[in-house]
Amino acid sequence: MGINQSLAHLSASDSSLSKKEKSPPSEPIVADSVHPEEPSDWCLHVFGSFLSVYETQWEYQYGSLPTGKFVDFAESIDPNSLNRVLKHCHERIQLGNSWPPQMGELWVLRDALTAEELLDSRIRVLSREPENNIEKWLVQNKLYDLKRVAEAKLDQLFKKYYLEAKRLEEKGKLVTELPNNLLPSHSVKNVNDLKREEYEQQHGKTLNPRIQQILNSKR
Secondary structure, eight states: OHHHHHHHHHHHHHHHHHHHHHSSOOOOOOOOOOOOOOOOHHHHHHHHHHHHHTTTTHOOOHHHSSHHHHHHHHOOOHHHHHHHHHHHHHHHTTTTOOOOOOHHHHHHHHHOOHHHHHHHHHHHTTTTTTSHHHHHHHHHHHHHHHSSOOHHHHHHHHHHHHHHHHHHHHHTTTOOOOOGGGGOOOOOOOOOHHHHHHHHHHHHHHHOOHHHHHHHOOO
8 A cells, every 4th residue: 555655656757757858938039030130232233234234034033032052143243243243144035035034144154255255355465465364375375276266266276275274373383384473464575585585695696506517517
């Protein structure tokens, strides 16, 4: 009888503890709610610029307000980059592609030259008047090929070489053969030019003695 009473008492105690453990705390714990920041004026300007180009198609694809990844994209560009992407969009529309670029395409178009920019760059390279290290590298390394390709293939080949140079620049491997401070910006020389000038300074314009010896032996 005493044992049964003790077991009953323990059972009642366990039940009471179990109820206490399962019962909610007297004051509920409210998680801090994180509210996204409002898009900046610049972000709204970027979004509105694309909306004015594509109208309902832009709203269908991106909604009526900038959110998520588009906000990141908008904050990563400056006015020049925005104008470049908008030019790309107008070029796409002229070619019959009326749908807005996907999010990934916007990032690519931000850094890609427009057709007009590529043409201007190509003219400078072919004229040996580079404006930047990429164009200088093209003059030094690709001008021979560019001047000998058929006109119909020139545009595609230049795009290929320009992309190659840009990738080298992004990796820090774009090397021009002369420091910028040694020559005027419009002057382009390669290693052969430097070696020839160095030889002429030492020996004048006479032939290298070894070459002259070979020529004499053939007489």
